[in-house]
Amino acid sequence: MHIEPGLVIGAKLLLGAATATTAGLFTLKTALGAIRDQGLASLAARSALATAAVFSFFELLPHAPVGVSEVHLILGSTLFLLFGAAPTAIGLALGLLLQGLVFAPFDLPQYGMNVTTLLVPLFGIAALAKRLIAPGTAYVNLRYGQALALSTAYQAGIVAWVAFWAFYGLGFSASTFASVGTFGAAYMLVVLIEPLVDLGVLAVAKSARGLAGSGLVTPRLHSAA
Numbered sequence: 001m002h003i004e005p006g007l008v009i010g011a012k013l014l015l016g017a018a019t020a021t022t023a024g025l026f027t028l029k030t031a032l033g034a035i036r037d038q039g040l041a042s043l044a045a046r047s048a049l050a051t052a053a054v055f056s057f058f059e060l061l062p063h064a065p066v067g068v069s070e071v072h073l074i075l076g077s078t079l080f081l082l083f084g085a086a087p088t089a090i091g092l093a094l095g096l097l098l099q100g101l102v103f104a105p106f107d108l109p110q111y112g113m114n115v116t117t118l119l120v121p122l123f124g125i126a127a128l129a130k131r132l133i134a135p136g137t138a139y140v141n142l143r144y145g146q147a148l149a150l151s152t153a154y155q156a157g158i159v160a161w162v163a164f165w166a167f168y169g170l171g172f173s174a175s176t177f178a179s180v181g182t183f184g185a186a187y188m189l190v191v192l193i194e195p196l197v198d199l200g201v202l203a204v205a206k207s208a209r210g211l212a213g214s215g216l217v218t219p220r221l222h223s224a225a
Contacts, residue, residue, distance in 0.1 A: 002070045003110040003117070003162070008169035015168070016112030023119040027089040030123075034086040042215035043090075046083040049216065050091020051098070053079060058099045067183030068166040068176070073190055074158075076122055077150040078198050081139045082205065084218035085126040092118045113165050121157025125150050139221045140206035144195060147202075151194040159184045 008016065034043045054074070063072045079088040093115050100107045107114065132146055133139070163180045170176045205211065205221055212222040 019116040020112035030086040046087035047090040051094040054095025066186040067179035076154045117161040147195040147198040
């Protein structure tokens, strides 16, 4: 989902800064809600775990350049189900920043666009989860279809944002359409993997009842809301 260097240049980079700022303000609002509900220590702990996970995903899991970007197994829906929206958003933003600072400084000018691409779909699936998952259902009891819907929505959101940045930077040419199509087709293959990962992680979490009330996971993981 990285926007490659040179895809968007010059003054056009300012739009990425603007969208990232908006996403950051929404993250702050969501984080304040999480602090009211679970406390600052829980938010900090979950955010740290999510940051470490995201950094590891970017560096250790397979990824490959395809079309206008790279295909990554980010596991955004998995992180959301484990930690909640605010810690996952913070983890995605900080993990991406650390990856850029340590291993890929050439990605830093595109940071605003990349963080927007990760966060906006996350907030989308947070809203979707409220409609898709009944209030009396803990996340560890999700069905495959629900996990698939969340994963598909997240990956589709990433593809849509990458397509937007590509057309914004390169214009509506045949080659851009082809590159975006190639990337989109490859990225949606992640949908075949992520729901299975979600259910596997949730199965482990279901047996780890000691995590409930620890502040290290979202309360909704084990408790019906």
